[in-house]
Amino acid sequence: MPTLTKSNIDYDKRNLSDAELLKLYFNMLKPRLIEEKMLILLRQGKISKWFSGIGQEAISVGVTMALKPSEYILPMHRNLGVFTTREIPLHRLFCQWQGKTSGFTNGRDRSFHFGTQEFNIVGMISHLGPQLGVADGIALANLLKKNEEVTAVFTGEGGTSEGDFHEALNVASVWQLPVIFCIENNGYGLSTPTSEQYNCKHLADRGKGYGIESFILDGNNIIETYTKVKKLAESIRKRPRPILIEFKTFRRRGHEEASGTKYVPEDLMKEWEAKDPIENFKSYLFSKKILSQEIDEKYTEEIKADIDASLESAYAEEAIAPNESKELGDVYKSFDYKAITPSDKVEELRLIDAISQGLKQSMELHKDLVIMGQDIAEYGGVFKITEGFVEQFGKERVRNTPICESAIIETGMGLSISGIKSVVEMQFADFATSGFNPIVNYLAKSHYRWQQEADVVVRMPCGAGVAAGPFHSQTNEAWFTKTPGLKVVYPAFPYDAKGLLATAINDPNPVLFFEHKALYRSIRQDVPIDYYTLPFGKAALLKEGEAITIISYGAGVHWALHTLEKNTNISADLIDLRTLQPLDKDTIFNSVKKTGKVIILQEDSLFGGIASDISALIMEECFEFLDGPVKRVASMETPIPFIGQLEDQYLSRDKFEDALKELLSY
Numbered sequence: 001m002p003t004l005t006k007s008n009i010d011y012d013k014r015n016l017s018d019a020e021l022l023k024l025y026f027n028m029l030k031p032r033l034i035e036e037k038m039l040i041l042l043r044q045g046k047i048s049k050w051f052s053g054i055g056q057e058a059i060s061v062g063v064t065m066a067l068k069p070s071e072y073i074l075p076m077h078r079n080l081g082v083f084t085t086r087e088i089p090l091h092r093l094f095c096q097w098q099g100k101t102s103g104f105t106n107g108r109d110r111s112f113h114f115g116t117q118e119f120n121i122v123g124m125i126s127h128l129g130p131q132l133g134v135a136d137g138i139a140l141a142n143l144l145k146k147n148e149e150v151t152a153v154f155t156g157e158g159g160t161s162e163g164d165f166h167e168a169l170n171v172a173s174v175w176q177l178p179v180i181f182c183i184e185n186n187g188y189g190l191s192t193p194t195s196e197q198y199n200c201k202h203l204a205d206r207g208k209g210y211g212i213e214s215f216i217l218d219g220n221n222i223i224e225t226y227t228k229v230k231k232l233a234e235s236i237r238k239r240p241r242p243i244l245i246e247f248k249t250f251r252r253r254g255h256e257e258a259s260g261t262k263y264v265p266e267d268l269m270k271e272w273e274a275k276d277p278i279e280n281f282k283s284y285l286f287s288k289k290i291l292s293q294e295i296d297e298k299y300t301e302e303i304k305a306d307i308d309a310s311l312e313s314a315y316a317e318e319a320i321a322p323n324e325s326k327e328l329g330d331v332y333k334s335f336d337y338k339a340i341t342p343s344d345k346v347e348e349l350r351l352i353d354a355i356s357q358g359l360k361q362s363m364e365l366h367k368d369l370v371i372m373g374q375d376i377a378e379y380g381g382v383f384k385i386t387e388g389f390v391e392q393f394g395k396e397r398v399r400n401t402p403i404c405e406s407a408i409i410e411t412g413m414g415l416s417i418s419g420i421k422s423v424v425e426m427q428f429a430d431f432a433t434s435g436f437n438p439i440v441n442y443l444a445k446s447h448y449r450w451q452q453e454a455d456v457v458v459r460m461p462c463g464a465g466v467a468a469g470p471f472h473s474q475t476n477e478a479w480f481t482k483t484p485g486l487k488v489v490y491p492a493f494p495y496d497a498k499g500l501l502a503t504a505i506n507d508p509n510p511v512l513f514f515e516h517k518a519l520y521r522s523i524r525q526d527v528p529i530d531y532y533t534l535p536f537g538k539a540a541l542l543k544e545g546e547a548i549t550i551i552s553y554g555a556g557v558h559w560a561l562h563t564l565e566k567n568t569n570i571s572a573d574l575i576d577l578r579t580l581q582p583l584d585k586d587t588i589f590n591s592v593k594k595t596g597k598v599i600i601l602q603e604d605s606l607f608g609g610i611a612s613d614i615s616a617l618i619m620e621e622c623f624e625f626l627d628g629p630v631k632r633v634a635s636m637e638t639p640i641p642f643i644g645q646l647e648d649q650y651l652s653r654d655k656f657e658d659a660l661k662e663l664l665s666y
Contacts, residue, residue, distance in 0.1 A: 058219060354525075373401055
């Protein structure tokens, strides 16, 4: 028998059976023994990095055991116990940490930066905050499916300083989402102590400001953690609502092992070492004669044998061989485009009407499609595109949102994880800056990282010419065309807008759908009444000629058309790109090879715009066919001014005709 020491943690067995108590102990012991092995391997140089959760096992294990296997958990990088309690084979975990094929990210991301639908776990990204909003989305899906399930999401005390934390709590509270927010208050964000991280007595108090029930638990007490979370989860399943739990614990290793712990006072470290969740629980179980030396040794031997065998098989697995086509092929989820051709029955629609009609028909086709945005429900959106939608589809599917773009985009990601499509309306494309991180780091990278599609369309009302000033007039497509994993659509006509929007919603990949505000009510066209689709990556050749190729999109297409109508003697190919990612390179190259001259017109300012990349592509692929320099025409290198005469001066619209004639005479 080991020397028994009195537990420093007060345990209350309550109505738990001995078998349950032993299972709690085994599930804590497993990640501890794995971590001890990993620290040895780290010192031997056999793994590159390690984020230790030693001393915090009770939280991971208690929360995971309190939930049903079908319920999603969104852990952090110190929650190894979540993964092991969900019984992910150690071979796969070790392969993940070694960047092997049997891991979860094909060597594309490391440690715990992965998700797995098989085990209902969604891992973090380094920006920490976005997973909180993603948990909102999964919880919303549970609410819509009426499946009486709970979602749990973890963050550290440092992560509660991020705006995503506050946005996610607010959305969850307003929508009464069945999600448990778990804060592991472990003393330090890297080296920054809690006294420099927040200025309130308890982080749980923040729940009060959002109308959320909150609790403080001893994060080192496995019984308290397990029984309380289990009781709360059962309550939430019956009465959906968010709950915030602050787990008081401590990080006894460095932020990651290279960081060390020199910044931690020795007395504080000793105090928390005495509160070790495993050693204290072990002493308690021995004192109650629930755990014996024989059982303890059996558990240890079983776990260590599993570790050794799994490590051996992971090391034996061949290293990943770089495969360029596979890497490129996994950026997007494969999409089998289906062309749907409408009947000949048409009606004249404005661009805004075509978008509204296309969105409504997609809502009718996809019975669980959710649209979210500010003022889109009863008010119908600031442009009235969703007017009448609430009456037809209900407030569950047409959701007014708080002003928190980041959390709502993340909610769309969570819905996608749960198999539900969503459309998120940015009230103005400019406001996507407030949701930039989840767009470019979460939506764009999820399929490449762990084969999870981000089935989200972000609608982007954009563009100048309406005297809206610097914050409501940007055409910011270039921020997104350079981000692998995103698709970017930018129609100029009602017919294209309706068909491309239908395709965007059908496509399981994230799509930025740009809608030029100045075209909303100024452009009319005969549009099929029926639902139909149009393919991505196929430009429209609006005019054909021999002298020059004009390439544009959005409002620029109409500026080019107006110029050609004024100058009927100019023989030009006019290409409307329609989609910027994917880009129809073949149509561009074929036209340039025919005409020998090319001018690219964009509304965006010049430097860093998509015209620059198109110009570079033409120079690389068609140089020997050119009879003059590739000309780019763009707006001024200033923010967009408000007053009309300054906006007119800013825009590339009135510069185009002179530039076109100059190139023709070259």
